[in-house]
Amino acid sequence: MSHLPQIRIPATYMRGGTSKGVFFRLQDLPEAAQVPGPARDALLLRVIGSPDPYGKQIDGMGGATSSTSKTVILSKSSRPDHDVDYLFGQVSIDTAFVDWSGNCGNLSAAVGSFAISAGLIDPDRLPRDGMARVRVWQANIGKTIIAHVPMTDGAVQETGDFELDGVTFPAAEVQLEFLDPADEGDGEGGGSMFPTGNLVDHLEVPGVGTLEATMINAGIPTVFVNAAAIGYTGTELQDAINGDADALRMFETIRAYGALRMGLIKDVAEAATRQHTPKVAFVAPPADYVSSSGKAVTAGDIDLCVRALSMGKLHHAMMGTAAVAIGTAAAIPGTLVNLAAGGGERTAVRFGHPSGTLRVGAEALQVNGDWTVTKAIMSRSARVLMEGWVRVPGDALL
Template identity: 85%
Template sequence: MAHLPQIKVPATYIRGGTSKGVFFRLQDLPPAAQQPGAARDALLLRVIGSPDPYGKQIDGMGGATSSTSKTVILAKSSKADHDVDYLFGQVSIDKAFVDWSGNCGNLSAAVGAFAISGGLVDAARVPRDGVAVVRIWQANISKTIIAHVPMTNGEVQETGDFELDGVTFPAAEVQLEFMDPAAEEEGAGGSMFPTGQLVDDLEVPGVGTFKATMINAGIPTIFVNADAIGYTGTELQDAINGDAKALAMFETIRAHGALRMGLISDLSEAAKRQHTPKIAFVAPPKDYVSSSGKAVAANDIDLLVRALSMGKLHHAMMGTAAVAIGTAAAIPGTLVSLAAGGKALPAVRFGHPSGTLRVGAEAQLKDGEWSVTKAVMSRSARVLMEGWVRVPGDTF
C-alpha cells in the first residue's frame, strides 16, 4: 500500500511568557489551511500531536499541557492602523478540536517579535536600535494589543535580564498594552460584567452556591473565593491536578458560569469550549513557597490567585487571565478587589503557583457602566527553534 510522504510547513517554535507555541505566517500554510475550517484544524492538530488518548502528545510539537498545546497564525494586517493580524488556536490534548474562542496573553508577547522577523511589519516602522511599537489586531476577540519590542543592531533583542516567574531563564522585557480589553463580542450585550453585577450568587447544582465575579476582560473569567471551595489560595499544581473530584468540581462551576455569562446556551456546549471561560479562585495574601522553592511573602503581594486552563491548574498565570485580574482589582467590590483589601488598585501584584506577577489597569465608571481603557504587563519571549514542521501528506 502506497503512503503519501510528509510535507514540510515553515514554522517557528517560540516561548512567549510562560507558554510555548508553534507560529506560522498565514502565507506559509498549505493553501487548504489558509482559510478557517476543517483542513486548518486538522493540520494544527497533527502538528501539535492531538488528539492523543495517552495525553502526552509524543507524536507532535505539543508538551501535554495547556501552556504548550498552542498555535499562532500571523498575517499582515487588513485593519487600518495595525501592523499584524494575530489568530490564536488552543489545541485540545486528548480531543480532536481546536478552540478559537479566545486569546493567549502569554504568546501575545512573542507576536511582535515574530512579525518583525517574518517581514510582516513595515520596515519603516522598525528602528535599528531602541523599541519597535507593533500594533497587533487580535483576531479571535477583535481587540488591539500594543507590543513594545526591543531592537538591537536591526534585530529583535531576545536576551536580557528581565525575570518572569514561571520561566527559568531571564530574557529581554516586552511590555504589552491590552487596549480596551473587555470582550465586546462575549456575553450579554458586550458588557464587561455580563450579569450586570460585580458579584453574583452562582448556583451550581450538586456542588453549592458561590459568590462569583464574572468578568469579560482579557478573557472571560469566573472568580470565586478560595475558602468557599475548600482551598487557601496557596495551592500548587499537585494539590489539584491529581484530584479528579476537584477537577470535576471546577469544570462544573465553569460550565454553569459560562451559561450565566451567556457564553453558551446549553451546559453541554462547555465541553467544546475549553479555552473560555477561565475559572480562578482568590484569597487575601499569605506566605507560601512557590513551585520553584522560592518563598513568597504575604507583604510582597496584594492577593493570591490560582487559575485553571483547559481543565488543569495552571503552573503560573495565563496572560489574558492576568488582564482580568488587573481589571477586577481596579474595580472596588469585585471578589478580586475584596481579596486585595477592598480598594481600587491601579496596579496589583498577585501570587500564583510559580511566584508573582504585576499587572496594571485603567478602569472608570461612566453612566453606571464600568469600562477599562487598557491593561499593561511585562512578559518576555524567545525563539526556540525555526525551520519546518512536518506532517503526513494525508493529514488534511
C-alpha cells in the same frame, strides 16, 4: 498500500511568557489551511500531536500541557493603524478539537517579535536600535494589543535580564498594552464587562452549592470565586488540584455554569466544546507560601493570591489574559478580586500564583454607572526556540 510522503511547512517554535507554541505565517500554510475550517484544524492538530489518548503528544510539537499545546497564525493586517493580524488556536490534548474562542496573553508577547523577524512589519516603522511599537489586531476577540519590542542592530533583542516567575531563564522585557480589553470574545456575553450586570453574583452550581462569583469579560471571560468557599486557601500548587479528579470535576462544573450565566453558551453541555473560555479562578487574601520552584512568597510581597485553571487543569503560573482579568477586576471596588486585595481603588496589583508573583496594571473608570477599562499593561518576555520547517504526514489535511 501506498502512503503520501510528509509535507513540510515553514514554522517557528517560540516561547511567549509562560507558554510555548508553533508560529506560522498565513501565507506559508497549505492552501486548504489558509482559511478557517476542518482542513486548518486537522493540520494544527497533527502539528501539535493531537488527539493523543496517552496525553503526551509524543508524535507532535505539543508539550502535553495547556501551556504548550498552542498554535499561532500571523499575517499582515489590512486594518487601519495595525501592523499584523494575530490568530490563536488552543489545541486540545486528548480530543480532536481546536478552540478559537479566545486569546493567549502569554503568546501575545511573542507576536511582535515573530512579526518583525518574519518580515510582516514595514521596515520603515522599525528602529535600528530602541523600542519597536507593533500594533497587533487580535483576531479571535477583535481587540488591539500594542507590543513594545526591543531592537538592537536592526534585529529583535531577545536576551536580557528581565525575570518572569514561571520561566527559568531571564530574557529581554516585552511590555504589552491590551487596549479596551473588556467585552471580548464572540459577543455572546451580553455586551458589557460584567455580562450579568453585577460585580458579584450568587452562582448556583449543582453538587457544589451557591457561590459568590465575579464574572467578568476583560482579557478573557473569567469566573472568579473565593478560595475559602470551595475549601482552598489560594496557596495551592498544581499537584494539590491536578491530582484530584473530584476537584477537577468541581471546577469544570463551576466553569460550565459560569459560562451559562455569562451568556457564553446556551446549554451547560456546550461547555465541553468551549474549553478555552471562560476561565475559572479562585482568590484569597495575601498569605505566605512556597512556590513551585522553591521560592518563598510572603504575604507582604503580594496583594492577593490567585489560582486559575486552563483547559481543565490548574495552570503552573498564570495565563496572560487571565492576568488582564485579574488586574481589571482588582481595579474595580467591590469585585471578589478587589476585596481579596483589601478593597478600595487601585491602578495595579501584584498577585501570587503557583510559580511566584506577577504585577499587572489596569486603568478603569466608571461612566454613567457602568465600568470601563481603557487598557491593561503587563510585562512578559519571549524568544525563538527553534525555526525551520515542521513536518506532517501528507494526508493530515484529508
